[in-house]
Amino acid sequence: MSKGPVLVTVGPDRRRFACLVCRGNLFYDREIKLNTTGAELFDFAWANASADGLVCQECGYVHTFVRDCVELWKAGGGYPDAG
Numbered sequence: 001m002s003k004g005p006v007l008v009t010v011g012p013d014r015r016r017f018a019c020l021v022c023r024g025n026l027f028y029d030r031e032i033k034l035n036t037t038g039a040e041l042f043d044f045a046w047a048n049a050s051a052d053g054l055v056c057q058e059c060g061y062v063h064t065f066v067r068d069c070v071e072l073w074k075a076g077g078g079y080p081d082a083g
């Protein structure tokens with residue numbers, strides 16, 4: 001199974017997300033398991049289960065979201081229209 005890169009929006013306003021390093025806007029998504037013990041040490045109980053990891057297609061930088069606030073869009077379809 002091969003999954004192509006996707007466009008990403010964040011939050012209810014669907015703000016377009018770009019790589020913090022290279023400003024690329026295509027990502028591969030992967031689930032990241034967080035270290036539960038470490039999370040508890042820092043009182044991040046809400047971050048226990050897993051996180052959404054977005055790997056930049058261009059530079060490989062991994063962006064991690066611990067809240068369910070990202071939406072993924074097929075690169076071919078483009079971003080959703082606002083409203």
Ligand SMILES: [Zn+2]
Pocket residue numbers: 019020021022023024056057058059060061
């Ligand atoms: Zn990048």
